[in-house]
Amino acid sequence: MKRKEVSRKQQIDLTEDSLRSFEVATYKCEDLTVDDLTACFDLVKTNLIDMYKNSKLGWHPKSKLKEMREKGLIYIIIKTKNTQTTLTGFISFMVTIETDECVIYCYELQLSQDLRGRGLGKLLLNKMEQFSSVARVSKSMLTVFSANPAVKFYSKFGYKLSPTSPEAKVLRNGVVKTPSYFIMEKELLT
Template structure:
């Protein structure tokens, strides 16, 4: 059984204990980070995550296309993991204000942790919370033993590209080339694949 198959059979309680033994505290006491799987993610939290992704639908439409049904299907993949950033709400409840989703998988012949989404609500941006979520994911990948982190970023999302560059991510060779049609016109690919090694 491969590393990926073995990992994807591990129950959530073991994932939390083994791969995230020291979950960092966000800068503000009212915030917390929890690990969930697609199966254990409460419906209300899933909706909050999808709503954050939905805010970027125009960017999707201009690059790879947008389908709410397909995106929800992807988000519910059995192997998908979620780092949920929550904030204290009214009545003692917590509200999801951001998330990072990732999967232990194989890409381009490498066992990797692939970051699918990273989204924060407007009110919690520029506080270092995105960096914390990425660092938690990287620590997870190191403990699992995968080669690197990979992710996709839209070229027009310059803020995200600067963010990942500061964290040590660079363009991966797996990024597809622009397509030249029969008429000689070049159709530019609207995204690039970034990666960062996890092994010394």
């Protein structure tokens, strides 16, 4: 019981003063500073390099950086205000076509380890989903490594496996081979 109480105390109430310790800003990809893009890349690397290396995709920093510079991407960045303002989280997304349907596709949702579980991921996800009404799209999609605990996070907020997601395969010997990533989607209210 005490654990739950401690968790609740650590939870940031995003409607109160605690949000004052963060800066939240939205940028088109081409308007990101080199320092901000580098900080975003470093956060992806810190959080996901092992998952990339353990997948069929492998870790290719130049390709990842190129993807992160893709024209049309929108970044919502969270910086912690302290003696030096530090980038501690971001979401990147764009409106695109998937299986003949216009969707908002989340490329990345990354937070530094010490800020997880405090409501900031939910804040970023909600801000992206709010953008869908402006863009007039009714579905959000994303790709997540199957080994990433974030699968549970996305499920909690209504994301389900997409019909386009790779499926587990049962090998002849009965061993189940889980895909290295899932594609998840959510119908949005517009």
